[in-house]
Amino acid sequence: MKTSNPVLARLGQAAERERAxxxxxxxxxxxxxxxxxxxxxxxxxxxxxxxxxxxxxxxxATTSMTLDDVVVKTVMMLAILGAAAAATWTLVPDQLLGLAWGGGALVGLVLGMIISFSRMANPALVVVYAVVEGVFVGAVSKAFDHLYEGIVLQAVVATFGVFFLMAMLYKARVIRATPKFIKIMIAVIGGLFAVMMINLVFSLFGVNTHLRDGSPLAIGFSLVCIVAASLSFVLNFHEIEEGVRMGLPQRYAWTAAFGIVVGLVWLYLEVLRLLSYFQGDD
Structure with missing residues (x-):
C-alpha cells in the first residue's frame, strides 16, 4: 500500500505489523x-x-476504520471540548482567565505534539487533549466576549460554515489533495507555526512584531492563517479517505478526529482574532 502522505505511510506500516x-x-x-x-x-x-x-x-481479526467511525469520534471530541469550554466559561473567575488561557495553550501544545508524532493511536490521550483544548478555548472565548459581546457566536458560525464548505468542495473534487498540494500545505503550515512561535517569544520580551495588533499586517497575517487552516481540512479528508482504503485499525479514527479538531480550533481562533480587529472600541 503506497501513499504520498508520510503520516499515512507510517500508520499503514504500523497497521501491517499489527496484522502480521x-x-x-x-x-x-x-x-x-x-x-x-x-x-x-x-x-x-x-x-x-x-x-x-x-x-x-x-x-x-482487526476491525478496520470506517468513515462513520471518524464522524462519531469527531463529534465525541467536539462534545468533550465544548463541555470543558462551557465549564471554564462558567466556573473560572475573570482574574484566573489568563492562567487558564496560558496553561491550556501550553499543555495543549505539548499534548498535540506528542499525538502528532506518536506511532500509535492513543484514544485516552486524544480525549485528554480535547479537555485541555476546551479549557483553553473557553478561557479565550470568555475574554473576547467581555471585550466584544457576540463575537464568539459569530466566530463559531463562521468556523463551521467554512468547515462544511471545504467538505463539500472536497467531496465534489473541486479541491484535490495531490502530492504537490500536500507538500505545499505541509511547508506552509510548518512555516506559519514557526512564525507564530517566534512572535510569541518576541512578545514575551515586549517586542511588537505587529502580527497581532490589528494593523494591516496583522489583518493580512490572520487572513493567510485562515486560508491555511481552511485548506488543512483537505489534508484531513484525504488522510481519512486513504486510511479507510488502507484498512487502518478502527482506533486510528481517533487520530483522524484529532486532526479535524486541531484544524477547527485553529480556524476558530484566527476567525475570532480577525473579527476583533473590526470591532469598534467601547
Missing part, C-alpha cells in the same frame, strides 16, 4: 508455527486438528 503479528504463532511445545496459507492438510484428512495441537490458528 498473529501469523507466526508457536505451537504448544515451542515448535514454530507457519503462515496459514502455507499449511495444506493431507487429502485424506476430513477434520482439521483441534486448536493448539501444533498447527497455527487464524490471526485475530
Amino acid at each position: 503479528a498473529g501469523y507466526a504463532q508457536p505451537g504448544p511445545y515451542g515448535q514454530p508455527g507457519y503462515p496459514p496459507q502455507q499449511y495444506q492438510p493431507y487429502p485424506q484428512q476430513q477434520q482439521p486438528y483441534p486448536p493448539g495441537y501444533g498447527y497455527p490458528t487464524a490471526a485475530p
Whole structure:
C-alpha cells in the first residue's frame, strides 16, 4: 500500500505489523508455527486438528476504520471540548482567565505534539487533549466576549460554515489533495507555526512584531492563517479517505478526529482574532 502522505505511510506500516503479528504463532511445545496459507492438510484428512495441537490458528481479526467511525469520534471530541469550554466559561473567575488561557495553550501544545508524532493511536490521550483544548478555548472565548459581546457566536458560525464548505468542495473534487498540494500545505503550515512561535517569544520580551495588533499586517497575517487552516481540512479528508482504503485499525479514527479538531480550533481562533480587529472600541 503506497501513499504520498508520510503520516499515512507510517500508520499503514504500523497497521501491517499489527496484522502480521498473529501469523507466526508457536505451537504448544515451542515448535514454530507457519503462515496459514502455507499449511495444506493431507487429502485424506476430513477434520482439521483441534486448536493448539501444533498447527497455527487464524490471526485475530482487526476491525478496520470506517468513515462513520471518524464522524462519531469527531463529534465525541467536539462534545468533550465544548463541555470543558462551557465549564471554564462558567466556573473560572475573570482574574484566573489568563492562567487558564496560558496553561491550556501550553499543555495543549505539548499534548498535540506528542499525538502528532506518536506511532500509535492513543484514544485516552486524544480525549485528554480535547479537555485541555476546551479549557483553553473557553478561557479565550470568555475574554473576547467581555471585550466584544457576540463575537464568539459569530466566530463559531463562521468556523463551521467554512468547515462544511471545504467538505463539500472536497467531496465534489473541486479541491484535490495531490502530492504537490500536500507538500505545499505541509511547508506552509510548518512555516506559519514557526512564525507564530517566534512572535510569541518576541512578545514575551515586549517586542511588537505587529502580527497581532490589528494593523494591516496583522489583518493580512490572520487572513493567510485562515486560508491555511481552511485548506488543512483537505489534508484531513484525504488522510481519512486513504486510511479507510488502507484498512487502518478502527482506533486510528481517533487520530483522524484529532486532526479535524486541531484544524477547527485553529480556524476558530484566527476567525475570532480577525473579527476583533473590526470591532469598534467601547
